[in-house]
Amino acid sequence: MNFNNEKVSLSQMGSILVLTMVGTGILTLPRSLAEAVGTDGWLLILIGGAICIGLLFIHSYIVKSFPGKSYMEIIACNLSKPVSYVVTALLAIYFIGLNAFLIRIFSEVVKMFLLLRTPIEVIIFSIVLMAAYLARQGIETLGRLAELLLPLILVPSLILFLLAMVGGDITNLLPAVTTTPKEILEALPIVIFSYLGFDIILIFGIYVNKPNKVIKSSTKALVFVVLLYTILNIVTISTFGEKQTTHLIWPTISLFKTIEFPGLFIENVEGFVMALWVLIVFMSIAPLLLVATTLLGDLFTVRDNKYFALPLLPLLYFIALLGDSLAEAYAYLEKFINYTAPFVLVIIPVSILISMFIRRRLRREGNTNV
Amino acid sequence: MGFWNRFFGGKKKGEDTVKTVPHKSIKKNLETIKEIMTDCDDIVYREVEIGTQNEFKAALIYVDGMADKMLLNKFVLNNLMVSSRMVEPNGENIKNQLYKQLKDHTLTVTELSEVESIEEAVGFMLSGETILLLDNYNKIIIVASKGFSSRSISEPSTETVIRGPRDGFTETFRVNTTLIRRRIRDSKLKVKSMQIGKRSKTDVAVMYIDDIVNKGILKEVNKRLKMIDIDTILDSGYIEQLIEDDWTSPFPQIQNTERPDVTASALYEGRVAIVVDNSPFVLLVPATINAMMQSSEDYYERWNIASAVRLLRYFAATISLILPSLYVAITSFHPQMIPTQLALVLAVNRKTVPFPAIVEALIMETTIELLREAGVRLPGPIGATIGIVGGLVIGQAAVEAGIVAPLMVIIVAVTAIASFAVPSYNVAIGFRLLRFLFIFAAGFLGLYGVMLAILLVLIHLCSLKSFNVPYLSPFVNYIDESGDLGDTFIRVPLIAMNNRNAHANDKQRNRMDDKRKEYFGIEEDK
Numbered sequence: 001m002n003f004n005n006e007k008v009s010l011s012q013m014g015s016i017l018v019l020t021m022v023g024t025g026i027l028t029l030p031r032s033l034a035e036a037v038g039t040d041g042w043l044l045i046l047i048g049g050a051i052c053i054g055l056l057f058i059h060s061y062i063v064k065s066f067p068g069k070s071y072m073e074i075i076a077c078n079l080s081k082p083v084s085y086v087v088t089a090l091l092a093i094y095f096i097g098l099n100a101f102l103i104r105i106f107s108e109v110v111k112m113f114l115l116l117r118t119p120i121e122v123i124i125f126s127i128v129l130m131a132a133y134l135a136r137q138g139i140e141t142l143g144r145l146a147e148l149l150l151p152l153i154l155v156p157s158l159i160l161f162l163l164a165m166v167g168g169d170i171t172n173l174l175p176a177v178t179t180t181p182k183e184i185l186e187a188l189p190i191v192i193f194s195y196l197g198f199d200i201i202l203i204f205g206i207y208v209n210k211p212n213k214v215i216k217s218s219t220k221a222l223v224f225v226v227l228l229y230t231i232l233n234i235v236t237i238s239t240f241g242e243k244q245t246t247h248l249i250w251p252t253i254s255l256f257k258t259i260e261f262p263g264l265f266i267e268n269v270e271g272f273v274m275a276l277w278v279l280i281v282f283m284s285i286a287p288l289l290l291v292a293t294t295l296l297g298d299l300f301t302v303r304d305n306k307y308f309a310l311p312l313l314p315l316l317y318f319i320a321l322l323g324d325s326l327a328e329a330y331a332y333l334e335k336f337i338n339y340t341a342p343f344v345l346v347i348i349p350v351s352i353l354i355s356m357f358i359r360r361r362l363r364r365e366g367n368t369n370v
Numbered sequence: 371m372g373f374w375n376r377f378f379g380g381k382k383k384g385e386d387t388v389k390t391v392p393h394k395s396i397k398k399n400l401e402t403i404k405e406i407m408t409d410c411d412d413i414v415y416r417e418v419e420i421g422t423q424n425e426f427k428a429a430l431i432y433v434d435g436m437a438d439k440m441l442l443n444k445f446v447l448n449n450l451m452v453s454s455r456m457v458e459p460n461g462e463n464i465k466n467q468l469y470k471q472l473k474d475h476t477l478t479v480t481e482l483s484e485v486e487s488i489e490e491a492v493g494f495m496l497s498g499e500t501i502l503l504l505d506n507y508n509k510i511i512i513v514a515s516k517g518f519s520s521r522s523i524s525e526p527s528t529e530t531v532i533r534g535p536r537d538g539f540t541e542t543f544r545v546n547t548t549l550i551r552r553r554i555r556d557s558k559l560k561v562k563s564m565q566i567g568k569r570s571k572t573d574v575a576v577m578y579i580d581d582i583v584n585k586g587i588l589k590e591v592n593k594r595l596k597m598i599d600i601d602t603i604l605d606s607g608y609i610e611q612l613i614e615d616d617w618t619s620p621f622p623q624i625q626n627t628e629r630p631d632v633t634a635s636a637l638y639e640g641r642v643a644i645v646v647d648n649s650p651f652v653l654l655v656p657a658t659i660n661a662m663m664q665s666s667e668d669y670y671e672r673w674n675i676a677s678a679v680r681l682l683r684y685f686a687a688t689i690s691l692i693l694p695s696l697y698v699a700i701t702s703f704h705p706q707m708i709p710t711q712l713a714l715v716l717a718v719n720r721k722t723v724p725f726p727a728i729v730e731a732l733i734m735e736t737t738i739e740l741l742r743e744a745g746v747r748l749p750g751p752i753g754a755t756i757g758i759v760g761g762l763v764i765g766q767a768a769v770e771a772g773i774v775a776p777l778m779v780i781i782v783a784v785t786a787i788a789s790f791a792v793p794s795y796n797v798a799i800g801f802r803l804l805r806f807l808f809i810f811a812a813g814f815l816g817l818y819g820v821m822l823a824i825l826l827v828l829i830h831l832c833s834l835k836s837f838n839v840p841y842l843s844p845f846v847n848y849i850d851e852s853g854d855l856g857d858t859f860i861r862v863p864l865i866a867m868n869n870r871n872a873h874a875n876d877k878q879r880n881r882m883d884d885k886r887k888e889y890f891g892i893e894e895d896k
Contacts, residue, residue: 011849114704114818126815130825137833144832144846271700271707271817278821 007209010217012143015150016287017198017221022153022228023284024102025194027109027252027277029229030236034245036187037179039172041233044184048191049226056198056222058349060215063205065356070206072298075348078355085299087348091203092295094340096312098196099288100319101333103127106281108326109250113274124320128313131286135293135309139207142290146283153279154228160269161235163259168238192345193337194229197284198222199345203291249326253277289316389487396427396505402488403431403501413495420450427505430513436498438517445478446502446513469507481514493571520545526628526650528795531667538628543573543647546630550577550643550652553634558582566595566609570602573647574609577633582640582870582878587656587837591642606646606653613655615835620800623836625657632666638881640874656837656873660844660858662794663687668861677860683791684859690789691801691827694731695808695820697781701727703816715777722772728813730774734782735806737764742786839873847872 008016033041066074071091076084107123115123134142179187201218208214236251239258248254256273292312297305323329392399400415407413416430428450430442454476473482485491491501491510498516523545526538539546547561558580565571574595578588594613603609606626614623627633628650633643636654644653654661663683668676701720705713723730741760745753761783768774785805792798804827811819834841844854854872856862869879 009847009850011847015849110818114816118815122815123818126818126822130822130829133826134829137829141829141833144840144842145828147849148828148832148842148846271704274817275821278818279825282825 006139006207008139008143008204008207009209010213012147013201013204013208013214014217014221015146016143016204016283017201017218018150018224019146019153019280019283020197020200020287021195021222021225021284023281024098024196025229026232026280027105027250029191029194030233030245030251030255031248032190033187033233034237034242034251036190037183038242039175039237040177040179040184041237042173042230043177043179044187044191045226045229045233047184048188048195049222049229051188052192052195052198053219053222053226055345055349056201056218057215058353059199059202060205060218062349062352062356063201063208064211064214066205067211068206070294070298071203072295074352078352078359088295088299090340091344092292092299094344095200095288095292095295096315097319097336097340099285099292100316100322101329101336102281102285102288103316104320104323104329105326106285107320108329109253109277109281110274112250113253113270121317121321124317125313127282127285128289128316128320130282131289132309132313134286135290136306138306139204139290139294142287143207146287149279149283153276153283156272156276157228158231160256160259160273161231164235164239164255167258168235169241170238172238172241173234189338189341193341195222195225196337196341197288200287200291202349203294204287389489391486392488392491392503392508392510394506394508396429396503399488399503399510400429400431403492406488406492416447418447418451420454429503430500431495431503432500432515433495433498436496436518437500437515441479441515441517442500442513446500446515449476449478469504469509469511472504473511477513479513479515483512483514484509485512486510497571497573516544523549529627529629529632529665529793531665531670533670534666535629535631537630539630539650539652541648541650543575543645546645546650546652547575547577549630550633550637550645553630554579554637559637562592564595566598566600567603568599568601570604572603574603575645577637577643577645579637579640582638582875583642584640584873584875587839587873588642590837591644591655595644603646604648606644606649606651609644609646610653615837619830619834620803621659621831621834621841622662622794622796622800623657623834623841625654625661625794626651626796627654628652629666635666635669636661639870640878656839658836658839658841658843659797659831660842662797663792664857665793669864673861673863677862680861681859683793686788686791687797687801690785690792690798691805692808692820692824693781693785693788694735694805695812695823696817697778698727698731698809699812699816699820702813707817716775719775719777723775724773726813727778728809730778731782731809731813732806734768734774734778735785735809738782738786739802844872 029045030041033044037044062074066077069077072084072088075087079087103124106127107120110123111118111120134145198218198221201214205211205214232252236245236255239255240248240251245251253270253273257270259269289309289312293305293308296308296312302308323332390402393402400417404415412434414430414432414434418428418430420426420428430446432442450472485494486509488510491512494512495501498518500513500515502511502513504511520542521540523537523540525536529538537549539549551559551561556579560576560578560580562576564574564576566574576588576591576595591613595609598609598612600608600612610622610624610626611617616623625636627636633652633654637643642655644655646653663680665679668680671679700707701716705716708716720727725733737760741757741764744760745756747753748756765774765779765783769776769779789798789802789805792801804823807826808820808823811823813819815822831842832840832846840846844858848855856866857871865882868882870881
């Protein structure tokens with residue numbers, strides 16, 4: 001028997017945000033950045049981070065302004081009720097789609113590095129099952145798990161970065177700042193994709209125990225991720241150089257594979273890295289699944305939205321199997337994100353914000369009807 | 371919630387409290403009691419006549435063996451029958467004053483009470499008190515005469531320490547509460563007694579320190595205890611299983627201890643102790659996994675040693691959970707992960723082994739569990755012998771026969787030792803059960819399977835709560851409650867443990883004002 005008070009602390013929410021963001025981007029970010037802007041990846045990460053902080057600020061501001069209200073209720077009272085149904089449904093599709101692709105990438109990596117002869121279906125199925133188990137336990141469990149895993153993931157990762165740094169050559173980062181503004185603009189979607197996940201604050205905002213402080217803690221979380229990505233990018237480029245990075249499928253794992261401890265019990269850290277990797281990506285998949293179940297629960301106004309966790313399993317499974325090859329799956333993902341992300345990240349929040357300001361203005365003018 | 375209701379809700383309390391008011395005549399009362407206690411041959415009825423002219427009839431009724439006969443002889447019967455005759459009645463109508471006379475002047479017993487129904491009196495009698503019936507008087511006097519033989523206080527066998535007090539709880543309720551009271555001479559220490567069990571009427575006491583305890587937790591404890599509707603409570607284990615949060619979990623959500631010092635320290639931390647009659651195990655709530663990994667000795671030893679031991683314990687718990695599964699995963703899926711030399715040794719070792727690694731691990735783990743169980747059941751000296759015979763002979767023979775790799779034997783042995791390094795037996799046994807799950811996961815999906823199993827266990831642990839306190843606290847809320855980490859993997863010096871844990875009452879968080887710092891001239895960094 002649980003008490004179901006269903007509240008997470010600010011630090012737990014921050015941990016959820018950090019882990020969700022890290023899982024979506026960490027694996028391929030250095031490669032796609034190197035392909036797009038060469039050695040200036042760090043610059044792009046900072047610019048993209050700044051943009052995302054701006055967006056996150058809007059998101060947190062919305063959450064803060066409507067304490068105790070779910071996102072659907074917020075939309076309903078700002079943009080009318082029919083719109084809220086449509087938007088919530090679209091959001092659910094967005095999160096399910098994003099999650100499915102994440103699961104696909106995860107399974108490909110696990111298959112490639114750990115289970116060469118295991119069918120990918122088994123891997124997909126098992127990870128989704130585990131995520132569904134977590135989603136059924138609710139937000140409190142997720143919050144606690146996130147705060148528990150945050151140091152367990154980050155401390156070893158930072159140590160690994162440091163160790164990898166030893167073999168690097170910092171001059172690989174030169175020449176610096178050679179990209180034109182146009183190139184940067186074109187590459188922005190890549191980097192913003194790597195930050196995806198911060199938008200879950202919109203849906204999880206209702207569960208935060210101190211909503212008036214949510215802006216500060218969520219911004220902190222994003223700044224943290226920006227720093228982490230910057231370190232990752234600098235270390236990767238300085239180890240492999242720009243050209244080689246573009247040829248690696250999973251530059252982060254390749255980076256860690258360069259670390260060796262001859263004579264120690266673990267001669268290569270691959271197994272260790274893969275263990276970390278499972279944790280990292282799981283902590284992206286599970287929150288996204290929980291977000292989707294929460295949205296569906298709001299949409300159908302059920303008493304307990306945990307019942308949606310398992311029925312989503314086959315759906316995720318089939319979407320995750322779309323695309324015969326990894327490249328094809330990536331192409332689908334890009335298309336999907338390009339169509340949906342602006343809508344989720346920018347258009348809806350901004351229109352809520354505008355509506356909020358208009359309503360506030362009207363109220364100030366004495367029109368209590370709105 | 372559903373299960374809780376299914377177990378405890380729904381049924382209304384039955385109306386079984388019939389009350390018979392005692393009759394004026396002692397004969398009728400005796401008959402009623404004899405009728406209630408038909409075929410109970412351990413009840414002693416002693417009818418006496420008192421007064422200078424033997425004009426009053428009285429009767430003592432008690433359960434043979436549960437009442438203190440010496441007390442009855444010397445201070446009840448002697449006073450009633452012999453001493454009272456030496457004093458002249460003071461003229462008044464003694465008949466009407468008899469009760470007052472007896473109570474205030476005759477019976478030299480510390481505890482006397484009166485009840486107004488026969489059923490109540492019988493209830494008292496069955497717990498060891500003595501009924502004193504008087505003629506012409508429609509109340510029943512109860513003489514506190516509990517005095518049955520019990521085990522003396524001895525060193526607890528489950529939680530031995532090298533340094534620390536040697537006394538342990540016994541099966542006697544009052545002895546146990548006394549042992550706790552001796553350590554907390556504070557009027558704020560409350561002992562709330564109740565009886566649980568429709569037939570057994572077992573005494574249960576909820577103990578807490580009034581101003582430190584978290585009122586929400588206390589309320590929840592009382593609520594859950596009141597909900598218990600069972601015929602008998604034979605041990606605190608019954609209570610534990612009936613009030614725990616999640617009965618499906620392999621992890622105990624209530625701590626039990628045989629040590630009064632552990633109980634006292636828990637009470638000082640704002641926790642609640644549940645003392646159950648006939649059980650030397652006192653229950654402590656709320657319990658966290660952190661509390662179960664602590665031993666009372668940690669606080670008596672110096673902090674650096676205690677910290678090292680704590681770290682070792684967490685390490686032991688981890689390897690007792692995952693070491694065999696890592697062996698299975700690495701040998702059957704990822705031999706490239708270990709150094710080449712080691713991989714070669716392993717390959718040579720396993721050359722003759724006819725089973726896959728998972729079968730090998732299961733055989734050895736089952737054997738060691740068999741040995742453990744057999745060792746517990748057998749009397750002391752034989753138990754040790756079984757350990758040696760089993761451990762040395764079977765291990766050696768299995769390796770020589772070539773059905774198990776030597777490394778597997780080493781791993782199983784290390785794992786078994788590690789699991790005994792966990793201070794709480796019930797946590798260790800949970801880990802031991804889960805170890806088999808890990809082995810299966812490793813056998814099916816290798817290292818990925820092990821990670822999935824770890825996630826499964828972590829998710830489950832994160833979802834657990836013990837009386838509204840997260841089971842994994844303070845590991846899951848350390849950013850807000852960073853001070854609490856000082857008593858987890860490490861134990862910070864006592865002078866730095868200024869605050870109680872987060873689940874104590876907020877107003878009483880501070881527990882120590884350190885004068886040492888001023889005395890030794892250490893600057894405070896606040």
